[in-house]
Amino acid sequence: MTLTGEGVLPHRVSADRLRSLVREDRVHRLLYTDPSIFELEMDCLFGHTWIYLCHESQLPNPHDFVTTRMGHRPVIVSRDKRSEIHVMMNRCSHRAATVCRSASGNAKSFQCPYHGWTFRNDGELTGVPWPDGYAPSFKKSDWGLTQARVESHRGFLFATLNHDAPSLLDHLGPAATFMSQWVDRHPGSDVVLQSGANRMVYQGNWKLAYDNSADGYHPAFSHRSLLKMAGREGESKDMVYFGTSPDEGPMTVQDLGNGHTLLDQRPAYCAPGTTSPERGSFWAQQRVGPGRERLEAVIREKYDDADVLLDLTVGSQMNLNIFPNLLIIGNQVQVIEPLAVDKTQLTWWSTTLTGVPPEVNALRMRHQEDFPSFGEPDDQANFEEAQRGLAIPEVEWVLFNRGFGIPGRQTLDADGVQTAPVTDELPMRSYIAEWLRQLECAP
Amino acid sequence: MTSRPTPTSAHWDLDSYERLARDVASLRGRTPEPDTALRAFAESVLYREARLLDDGDLESWLSLMTADSLYWIPSNPTGGDPMNEVSLAFDDHRRLIDRVYWLRTGLVSAQLPPSRTRRLISNVEAWIGPDDTTVYVRSNFLLHEFRAGRQRILSGWYGHVLTLAPNPTVDSTLIRTKVIFLTDSDHGHDNLTIVF
Numbered sequence: 001m002t003l004t005g006e007g008v009l010p011h012r013v014s015a016d017r018l019r020s021l022v023r024e025d026r027v028h029r030l031l032y033t034d035p036s037i038f039e040l041e042m043d044c045l046f047g048h049t050w051i052y053l054c055h056e057s058q059l060p061n062p063h064d065f066v067t068t069r070m071g072h073r074p075v076i077v078s079r080d081k082r083s084e085i086h087v088m089m090n091r092c093s094h095r096a097a098t099v100c101r102s103a104s105g106n107a108k109s110f111q112c113p114y115h116g117w118t119f120r121n122d123g124e125l126t127g128v129p130w131p132d133g134y135a136p137s138f139k140k141s142d143w144g145l146t147q148a149r150v151e152s153h154r155g156f157l158f159a160t161l162n163h164d165a166p167s168l169l170d171h172l173g174p175a176a177t178f179m180s181q182w183v184d185r186h187p188g189s190d191v192v193l194q195s196g197a198n199r200m201v202y203q204g205n206w207k208l209a210y211d212n213s214a215d216g217y218h219p220a221f222s223h224r225s226l227l228k229m230a231g232r233e234g235e236s237k238d239m240v241y242f243g244t245s246p247d248e249g250p251m252t253v254q255d256l257g258n259g260h261t262l263l264d265q266r267p268a269y270c271a272p273g274t275t276s277p278e279r280g281s282f283w284a285q286q287r288v289g290p291g292r293e294r295l296e297a298v299i300r301e302k303y304d305d306a307d308v309l310l311d312l313t314v315g316s317q318m319n320l321n322i323f324p325n326l327l328i329i330g331n332q333v334q335v336i337e338p339l340a341v342d343k344t345q346l347t348w349w350s351t352t353l354t355g356v357p358p359e360v361n362a363l364r365m366r367h368q369e370d371f372p373s374f375g376e377p378d379d380q381a382n383f384e385e386a387q388r389g390l391a392i393p394e395v396e397w398v399l400f401n402r403g404f405g406i407p408g409r410q411t412l413d414a415d416g417v418q419t420a421p422v423t424d425e426l427p428m429r430s431y432i433a434e435w436l437r438q439l440e441c442a443p
Numbered sequence: 444m445t446s447r448p449t450p451t452s453a454h455w456d457l458d459s460y461e462r463l464a465r466d467v468a469s470l471r472g473r474t475p476e477p478d479t480a481l482r483a484f485a486e487s488v489l490y491r492e493a494r495l496l497d498d499g500d501l502e503s504w505l506s507l508m509t510a511d512s513l514y515w516i517p518s519n520p521t522g523g524d525p526m527n528e529v530s531l532a533f534d535d536h537r538r539l540i541d542r543v544y545w546l547r548t549g550l551v552s553a554q555l556p557p558s559r560t561r562r563l564i565s566n567v568e569a570w571i572g573p574d575d576t577t578v579y580v581r582s583n584f585l586l587h588e589f590r591a592g593r594q595r596i597l598s599g600w601y602g603h604v605l606t607l608a609p610n611p612t613v614d615s616t617l618i619r620t621k622v623i624f625l626t627d628s629d630h631g632h633d634n635l636t637i638v639f
Contacts, residue, residue, distance in 0.1 A: 196518040196528040199631040225550035229541055290513075290535040294456035345631040350529035362460070362526040369533050374545055377553035377636045384591075385552075 013040050015440035022436045025401035025429065029390045032205040032398070038341035041206075044442035045324055045435070046071030046338070048162040050171050052326035053077050053087060055333060055349070056155045057192040058104065063121060066104040069337065070159060075148065076100050076110065077157065078121040085152070087159040088123040088145035099145070119145050154183045155191065156326065156333075174415045175260035178320050182328055185316055189353040193333060195365065198348040198372040202380040204387035206325075206338035209346055210431060212379055213321040213329070214253050214263040216246055216422030217402060222382050226374045230287050241268050242422075251422035259323025259434030261427035266317045282317065283310035289366035295359045303357055312353065313363035315371075323431050331368055342387055346380075348372055400428040454511055455535045460526055463513060466620050467522045469579055470602035475570035485569035485580040487613045488605060493562050496638055501543045504638070509606055509617045512536050516623040516639060531628060531635060542638070553636040558590040560637055564601070577619065578605040588637060595633070599625040 013036050021028035031037060051070050054077055058066050065078035067090055074090035076099075090098045092112040099110040099119060109126065111118040118127035123145040128134065148159040151168035153176055158168050169176055183191060202208075212218065219242035220227070227243050241249055250267035269277035269285070283296075300306040315330025327334035337345040350368045352361045390398075403409050403424030410420045420426040495504040508514070516531040517523055525533060534542055546554060566583040580603040587596050604620035623639040625632075 194527075196523065196530075196629070198518065198529060198531065199629070200635075201631040201633045203633070222552065225545055225548045225552075228548045228550060229545045232544075288537065290455040290533060290538055291459075293453040298457065347631075348529075352527055358526060359457070362457075365525065365527065365529050366533060368529050369531075373532060373542070377634055378551060380634065381552035381555070 013037055013439075018436060018439055022432055023397075025404040026397045026399050027432055029392075029396055029398060031432075032207060032387065032390045033341060035341045038205075038338070040439060040442060042071035042338065045438050047073065048160060048165070048442065049324065049438050050151070050158040050160050050165065050168055051324070052322060052335060053157050053159050055191075055193040056085070056152060056157055057190065057194060059085070061106065063106045063108050064104070065100065065107060065121065067100055067102065070148070070161070071338070074098050075159070076145070077150075077159075078107075080120075080122045081108070084122070085150055085157065086122050087148040087150045088119075089148075091146070092117055093125065093143040093145065094128075123147050154179050156322075171258055172260065172322065173257040174417050175256040175258075175262075175320065175322055178256070178262055178318065179322075179328065182316050182318055182320060186312060186353050186356075189312075189355045191351050192354060193349045193351055195350045195352045195361075197350060198369075198376075199345055200348070200372065200376060200380060201339070201343065201345045202383050203343055204380075204383040205342060205390075206336050206344040207435075208383040208386055209327070209336050209344060210321065210324065211400075211428050212383070213327045213334075214261040214319055214427035215425075216242065216251060216253055216263055217425070218379070218382075220244070220246065222378050223375055225378060226371075229374060233287060241265075247421040247423050249422070252419050253422055253424055253427050254420075255418040255426055255430035257416055257430075259431040261321045261323075261431060263319035263422065263427070264317075265319070269317060277311075277317070280307035280311060282314035283307065286314045286367060287370060289363070289370060291359075291363055291366060295363055299357065299359050309356060309360050310363075312356065313360055313367055315367065321427070321431075323434055330371065331364060344383075346376075348376075400425040400432070404429065453537070455513075459511075459513070459535075463515070463525065463620065466579075466604050467602065467622060469572070470581055470604075470622065471522070473570065473579075475568055475579075478569065478571075481569045481571065481578065482567055484611075484613065485578060485603075485605070486564075486567050488616050489564050489567065489580065489582055489601070489603065491613060492618070493564055497560050497562060499557070501546060501638060505539065505543050507618050508536060508539060508621075509619045510536050512539070512617075512619050512621070514539050514621050514623075516625065516628065516635075518628050520624060520626070520628045522622070522624070531625070532623075546636070546638075551636065553634050554590075556591055558588050558637045560586060560588050562586040566600075572604070576607050578607060578616075579603070580605060586637075586639065590634070597625065597632075597639075599623060599628070601639075 021030055047070050053068050054066050059079045062079055062081050062083055065076055067076050076088050076090045078086050090100055092099050094117050097112055097114040099112040109118050109120050116129040120126050125140040125143045148161050149163055150159050153168055252264050254262040266277055269281040271278055299309055320328040325336040331351050333349040335347045339345055403420050410418050412418050514534040518531050519528055563585045564582045569578055569580045572579055582601045584601055585596055585598050602622040606617045606619045608615040
């Protein structure tokens with residue numbers, strides 16, 4: 001049983017219609033332009049599969065809360081007095097106004113500013129002004145804030161309105177292991193999302209961002225400006241290895257199942273024949289940023305394991321994408337926030353580490369500014385130009401066919417993970433199959 | 444491939460963060476006694492800079508920055524702690540040289556076509572710093588941008604720390620610190636690839 005009963009979501013896009021728009025190696029342009037498909041996605045996909053909402057470090061203490069969205073639904077994520085986390089629709093059960101209007105804070109209860117109904121931070125309705133105006137049949141226990149199901153993995157907090165959905169861990173599948181690898185880069189440290197964000201809006205469909213998130217084909221072209229700038233520091237700097245014949249290098253893309261994908265740059269940092277990056281190699285390949293020389297000197301002078309600490313200032317070299325809205329890339333946690341069929345916000349939450357010297361987090365901040373400044377703007381410009389191209393009705397298809405139909409090009413391991421050369425469009429083919437699977441059985 | 448032009452600033456260190464914190468505290472904290480002559484001087488420096496940026500003369504603009512300069516757009520609307528908070532831009536002199544180089548590659552899709560800008564600067568307040576060779580300047584700005592058929596207005600305030608030469612003139616005055624406090628720095632923006 002889903003929380004919303006049958007017929008609650010008023011959709012008119014049939015499963016047959018959706019199936020006609022998706023082929024094995026291509027998708028129809030209407031997936032990016034049709035408002036009725038977008039509304040279906042917002043209601044069903046961004047509500048009835050597991051949606052990433054926030055990181056537990058954003059609400060560390062009892063009564064902390066943040067507000068965010070599941071699709072277009074405004075929601076409150078709050079920690080109650082027992083530190084239990086609740087996800088509730090930010091919608092007064094009386095006359096629909098949002099009851100919480102702050103991005104974050106600390107509150108034991110939320111009082112609707114419209115008529116004063118008060119809800120405890122676990123969603124229970126605790127107060128209605130002048131209650132003798134209600135009939136005896138009115139019970140406050142019937143009118144708490146509508147709740148979603150919440151689960152988390154390694155601090156990443158997800159919710160769904162589908163109470164029949166598999167557990168979060170089942171949904172994440174092999175991706176859960178890679179999430180742990182990302183967290184465990186920092187032995188003895190916790191990752192904290194309390195250091196601000198880059199919030200970048202583009203005039204294009206949200207899936208353009210997901211298409212791009214495990215795309216090893218585009219960097220040599222979309223990021224030519226960055227590669228030319230970085231190339232002045234020598235040939236070995238971060239991402240320069242995408243520039244020529246990337247398929248001949250060790251990097252891969254992977255289909256992790258259920259729409260989750262990985263572009264793994266870490267093999268580019270491993271010595272031949274080994275599987276873990278060489279100590280100090282992330283730091284060695286990082287483009288220069290403010291403080292590089294002086295702070296490195298301080299770290300080498302003051303702390304043991306300087307090479308490990310310096311590597312932690314640099315991104316993870318993973319693009320780990322949890323369908324549909326979480327992109328764990330570098331040291332940032334990116335959230336895809338669809339605003340309209342042709343408008344999307346990408347929020348790049350920056351991260352710090354607990355238990356490391358302050359110089360490490362300072363360098364981490366500077367490195368987290370590098371790609372949003374000199375890389376992402378070019379991608380987003382290309383997303384916008386793609387959206388313009390998608391307006392042409394007569395040219396119907398978006399091709400995801402690179403690497404498709406070539407025997408032996410992909411491998412399949414025992415966990416069901418498919419691996420392909422880094423420029424293959426396997427990740428797009430994989431997540432679109434999940435997109436269709438989710439929407440054809442939408443409530 | 445051309446190498447990065449000199450000078451490069453490898454100077455940025457923990458003391459630099461402390462200097463920045465002092466500059467921002469000063470820019471945010473004080474309502475100076477009016478000094479009409481100093482304000483007129485500061486306005487001239489700011490107008491010259493604005494004209495260079497709006498005319499797209501990034502090389503001349505870059506030459507206004509001192510070798511130990513910082514160009515900073517915090518994501519926190521009050522500035523915050525840059526050692527623990529991400530910025531929209533945190534450019535020491537070297538990274539600023541990189542930024543101008545990047546914009547000049549002709550390969551930046553986000554600047555094809557390039558932005559046209561025009562900025563209005565007002566509410567200028569200026570006061571002399573503690574060492575008599577610096578001037579602190581606050582101003583408000585409205586920045587109109589046109590690109591790719593769309594236009595928008597960005598707003599905020601500038602904090603400048605100017606470095607005075609002996610017998611200072613407008614032309615000899617350099618910029619040691621420029622902080623751009625965007626009104627909506629902690630909210631979403633399209634394409635922020637212009638130089639503020």
